[in-house]
Amino acid sequence: xxxxxxxxxxxxxxxxxxxxxxxxxxxxxxxxxxxxxxxxxxxxxxxxxxxxxxxxxxxxxxxxxxxxxxxxxxxxxxxxxxxxxxxxxxxxxxxxxxxxxxxxxxxxxxxxxxxxxxxxxxxxxxxxxxxxxxxxxxxxxxxxxxxxxxxxxxxxxxxxxxxxxxxxxxxxxxxxxxxxxxxxxxxxxxxxxxxxxxxxxxxxxxxxxxxxxxxxxxxxxxxxxxxxxxxxxxxxxxxxxxxxxxxxxxxxxxxxxxxxxxxxxxxxxxxxxxxxxxxxxxxxxxxxxxxxxxxxxxxxxxxxxxxxxxxxxxxxxxxxxxxxxxxxxxxxxxxxxxxxxxxxxxxxxxxxxxxxxxxxxxxxxxxxxxxxxxxxxxxxxxxxxxxxxxxxxxxxxxxxxxxxxxxxxxxxxxxxxxxxxxxxxxxxxxxxxxxxxxxxxxxxxxxxxxxxxxxxxxxxxxxxxxxxxxxxxxxxxxxxxxxxxxxxxxxxxxxxxxxxxxxxxxxxxxxxxxxxxxxxxxxxxxxxxxxxxxxxxxxxxxxxxxxxxxxxxxxxxxxxxxxxxxxxxxxxxxxxxxxxxxxxxxxxxxxxxxxxxxxxxxxxxxxxxxxxxxxxxxxxxxxxxxxxxxxxxxxxxxxxxxxxxxxxxxxxxxxxxxxxxxxxxxxxxxxxxxxxxxxxxxxxxxxxxxxxxxxxxxxxxxxxxxxxxxxxxxxxxxxxxxxxxxxxxxxxxxxxxxxxxxxxxxxxxxxxxxxxx
Amino acid sequence: xxxxxxxxxxxxxxxxxxxxxxxxxxxxxxxxxxxxxxxxxxxxxxxxxxxxxxxxxxxxxxxxxxxxxxxxxxxxxxxxxxxxxxxxxxxxxxxxxxxxxxxxxxxxxxxxxxxxxxxxxxxxxxxxxxxxxxxxxxxxxxxxxxxxxxxxxxxxxxxxxxxxxxxxxxxxxxxxxxxxxxxxxx
Numbered sequence: 001x002x003x004x005x006x007x008x009x010x011x012x013x014x015x016x017x018x019x020x021x022x023x024x025x026x027x028x029x030x031x032x033x034x035x036x037x038x039x040x041x042x043x044x045x046x047x048x049x050x051x052x053x054x055x056x057x058x059x060x061x062x063x064x065x066x067x068x069x070x071x072x073x074x075x076x077x078x079x080x081x082x083x084x085x086x087x088x089x090x091x092x093x094x095x096x097x098x099x100x101x102x103x104x105x106x107x108x109x110x111x112x113x114x115x116x117x118x119x120x121x122x123x124x125x126x127x128x129x130x131x132x133x134x135x136x137x138x139x140x141x142x143x144x145x146x147x148x149x150x151x152x153x154x155x156x157x158x159x160x161x162x163x164x165x166x167x168x169x170x171x172x173x174x175x176x177x178x179x180x181x182x183x184x185x186x187x188x189x190x191x192x193x194x195x196x197x198x199x200x201x202x203x204x205x206x207x208x209x210x211x212x213x214x215x216x217x218x219x220x221x222x223x224x225x226x227x228x229x230x231x232x233x234x235x236x237x238x239x240x241x242x243x244x245x246x247x248x249x250x251x252x253x254x255x256x257x258x259x260x261x262x263x264x265x266x267x268x269x270x271x272x273x274x275x276x277x278x279x280x281x282x283x284x285x286x287x288x289x290x291x292x293x294x295x296x297x298x299x300x301x302x303x304x305x306x307x308x309x310x311x312x313x314x315x316x317x318x319x320x321x322x323x324x325x326x327x328x329x330x331x332x333x334x335x336x337x338x339x340x341x342x343x344x345x346x347x348x349x350x351x352x353x354x355x356x357x358x359x360x361x362x363x364x365x366x367x368x369x370x371x372x373x374x375x376x377x378x379x380x381x382x383x384x385x386x387x388x389x390x391x392x393x394x395x396x397x398x399x400x401x402x403x404x405x406x407x408x409x410x411x412x413x414x415x416x417x418x419x420x421x422x423x424x425x426x427x428x429x430x431x432x433x434x435x436x437x438x439x440x441x442x443x444x445x446x447x448x449x450x451x452x453x454x455x456x457x458x459x460x461x462x463x464x465x466x467x468x469x470x471x472x473x474x475x476x477x478x479x480x481x482x483x484x485x486x487x488x489x490x491x492x493x494x495x496x497x498x499x500x501x502x503x504x505x506x507x508x509x510x511x512x513x514x515x516x517x518x519x520x521x522x523x524x525x526x527x528x529x530x531x532x533x534x535x536x537x538x539x540x541x542x543x544x545x546x547x548x549x550x551x552x553x554x555x556x557x558x559x560x561x562x563x564x565x566x567x568x569x570x571x572x573x574x575x576x577x578x579x580x581x582x583x584x585x586x587x588x589x590x591x592x593x594x595x596x597x598x599x600x601x602x603x604x605x606x607x608x609x610x611x612x613x614x615x616x617x618x619x620x621x622x623x624x625x626x627x628x629x630x631x632x633x634x635x636x637x638x639x640x641x642x643x644x645x646x647x648x649x650x651x652x653x654x655x656x657x658x659x660x661x662x663x664x665x666x667x668x669x670x671x672x673x674x675x676x677x678x679x680x681x682x683x684x685x686x687x688x689x690x691x692x693x694x695x696x697x698x699x700x701x702x703x704x705x706x707x708x709x710x711x712x713x714x715x716x717x718x719x720x721x722x723x724x725x726x727x728x729x730x731x732x733x734x735x736x737x738x739x740x741x742x743x744x745x746x747x748x749x750x751x752x753x754x755x756x757x
Numbered sequence: 758x759x760x761x762x763x764x765x766x767x768x769x770x771x772x773x774x775x776x777x778x779x780x781x782x783x784x785x786x787x788x789x790x791x792x793x794x795x796x797x798x799x800x801x802x803x804x805x806x807x808x809x810x811x812x813x814x815x816x817x818x819x820x821x822x823x824x825x826x827x828x829x830x831x832x833x834x835x836x837x838x839x840x841x842x843x844x845x846x847x848x849x850x851x852x853x854x855x856x857x858x859x860x861x862x863x864x865x866x867x868x869x870x871x872x873x874x875x876x877x878x879x880x881x882x883x884x885x886x887x888x889x890x891x892x893x894x895x896x897x898x899x900x901x902x903x904x905x906x907x908x909x910x911x912x913x914x915x916x917x918x919x920x921x922x923x924x925x926x927x928x929x930x931x932x933x934x935x936x937x938x939x940x941x942x943x
Contacts, residue, residue, distance in 0.1 A: 009879070010876075017863075018862075021885070191920075240885075488884060488885075489882060645879050649922075652922035653921050655922055687914040687917065687923075688927060689914040693924055694922060
């Protein structure tokens with residue numbers, strides 16, 4: 001029986017359906033203290049003093065700390081893409097000298113009860129001398145912290161990338177097309193807020209942090225370094241995680257504060273973030289402005305592209321370093337040839353919540369900019385937007401296609417892809433010409449309807465490596481231990497399917513341990529759509545090693561040679577059919593000599609590049625400027641689908657978030673830097689009323705040559721081009737090509753667009 | 758430093774702590790031993806605890822007697838058969854009413870048709886919103902087993918899910934509704 005390619009229901013679902021999930025808030029320890037963070041009420045200012053006496057007098061308050069109590073702690077370092085120049089812009093665990101955004105942790109309170117901790121936090125007074133906040137990332141840089149860091153400006157870095165002969169491209173151009181677009185500030189907002197429980201085991205001299213997510217091994221090492229703990233004294237443990245999306249699981253001040261408090265106060269410490277805190281304090285994302293200038297010929301072929309963009313990084317540079325800007329710069333050209341390209345990505349600090357990655361970081365934004373540009377080229381040259389895409393798409397014969405740019409320390413080489421083929425398939429599926437004719441007819445009847453489409457290349461399977469260990473017990477059940485993490489995407493089922501494919505053991509008899517630093521010494525976590533590619537490949541390698549080992553042992557026991565044996569359904573049979581042994585029996589036989597175990601390690605120097613197309617059809621109510629999505633289609637090639645149902649789930653979920661960022665979600669600030677969207681009443685996320693039925697055209701046309709499974713990641717294709725496709729559809733519905741130059745397309749902005757001449 | 762003159766003492770909130778602990782004790786003694794199924798129980802918070810949110814109250818009650826991992830991530834409960842948000846309801850509002858949580862939805866080892874349909878149709882990913890959607894749908898279907906698609910969407914639009922994009926949740930509720938309608942009555 002084949003296990004890969006089938007839509008199994010998930011092995012991880014039962015406890016979640018029964019209400020038996022173990023999320024961060026479900027973790028408790030006897031005698032625990034509760035932590036509450038006092039956050040800055042102002043966007044930018046010098047800390048003159050902090051008054052804690054009144055709070056300390058409350059019964060049940062155990063400790064109150066400012067940065068003075070944690071003077072030896074270094075700031076939180078970069079997990080990836082750090083630069084020397086960024087170091088002074090790192091965030092301390094509590095504000096030092098200045099506060100730089102509303103929501104910045106300033107003081108932390110520990111009490112015997114969460115209600116008391118919250119009451120006490122309200123009594124702390126922060127005396128802050130307010131400064132004029134910087135809120136526009138495109139404005140001239142200003143001082144980061146006047147008089148503390150003289151001369152340090154709010155532009156930590158400018159990334160420059162280029163290839164090809166831009167001057168020649170512009171000299172040869174028939175037309176120059178320019179564009180400026182903005183992508184609003186929004187983020188992942190997983191439904192479970194962040195949370196942590198730190199517990200110290202005296203007997204073992206080990207501090208355990210529960211509530212870990214995404215990158216437990218990295219965070220174990222980072223927290224150990226900050227607190228000066230020797231390796232092995234800190235373990236991170238992941239329970240159920242209520243969504244990640246890039247935001248959850250990065251190392252934040254609160255995680256370090258919990259660990260420091262457990263060590264100092266010698267009691268378990270629990271912290272659960274509330275929703276308002278989450279919206280103010282967890283990483284924001286997006287918020288970029290692009291200025292593009294394209295040299296094109298008569299057919300709309302892009303000869304050269306000059307790009308400048310600004311990333312509004314918020315108040316500090318967090319764990320991601322330059323990641324978002326770096327990815328934006330590298331992925332902006334997307335699926336098109338673009339023989340010459342130059343880009344300047346400016347990282348700018350403002351007095352807003354610090355930013356990091358959110359599902360398809362740098363791609364949701366750059367796809368919006370690039371696809372808007374293609375539509376504008378088509379508009380200005382009076383060509384069909386489809387034809388302009390056709391002439392620019394990279395041909396299948398050009399694969400692997402070297403972009404001659406690096407990102408995340410790897411060269412961007414599109415490993416495989418049939419971009420033109422996918423475009424034609426999607427157009428056929430839609431019956432594109434007929435559909436457009438119908439829409440034209442409806443517009444003739446006075447309806448405001450339109451169709452838009454956008455193409456993109458994703459990236460997935462970031463290395464450097466992953467390791468899994470596999471053990472068969474006496475009953476024949478398999479345990480897989482991996483250092484990747486689960487944020488609810490179905491890791492256990494997918495890895496079990498890959499293991500089952502090789503071993504023949506059914507997935508119900510396979511368990512997957514993830515996110516536990518005490519179970520495996522290395523792990524690279526769950527981000528960048530890397531788990532199926534990296535850990536999946538490692539599982540395949542380990543499963544094959546396991547079967548080889550079992551065959552070898554069985555051959556000895558059955559007094560034959562391994563090539564006279566076959567494996568099916570977890571049983572090893574002699575080819576002549578006379579004898580058989582189960583994997584469990586072999587494990588039992590090996591019990592005293594280490595059991596039936598194996599290891600698989602998969603190393604990757606290059607990422608793998610899935611690709612796809614989003615199509616949106618919208619109807620606009622001219623009175624309210626309300627937008628109804630009548631139809632939504634995603635065509636996406638993942639190389640090989642391990643579990644199509646789960647991939648479609650990833651895509652549809654991604655579309656919903658993409659719609660949020662395109663139409664609804666935005667962190668708005670007033671002129672003083674006060675956040676105006678700090679609750680779900682103001683930060684609008686899509687409900688089932690706003691999300692249409694999404695059609696998924698899941699393709700397996702271009703396997704990846706870079707891993708033994710041929711897979712590409714599926715986590716981010718659903719969100720990537722949502723902003724771009726909806727913008728094009730809205731342009732078409734109001735019959736104003738290029739009208740949408742900003743996300744989100746809120747009703748008031750749409751109203752202004754329709755009134756524009 | 759801020760001036761410390763305005764040190765108007767608040768009511769000592771330690772009493773709140775004491776009440777919280779007291780609530781746990783009372784639940785242990787009064788409600789839990791006397792209820793066969795602790796997931797469907799008459800909610801009688803002691804006088805002092807009525808200001809606690811129902812969610813906190815339930816968390817504290819579940820914490821004591823159940824083996825770990827305890828406590829419901831559910832935000833929606835059925836209080837006298839009506840779906841309510843436990844994090845927005847004070848204990849006093851639930852007084853004397855029948856409270857049902859997601860832990861009481863399955864019949865022993867047999868999943869409720871809603872749970873089964875969510876499982877078969879990938880109606881959950883991270884699972885954090887799942888108890889809320891299950892209880893919301895359970896309450897709505899008890900009230901109206903014949904909901905149209907539009908009515909289902911209307912009900913479900915009061916809850917957020919950030920993973921699934923909703924379509925498998927809607928599909929699961931539709932399928933479970935059909936299953937429930939086909940069951941013999943009584």
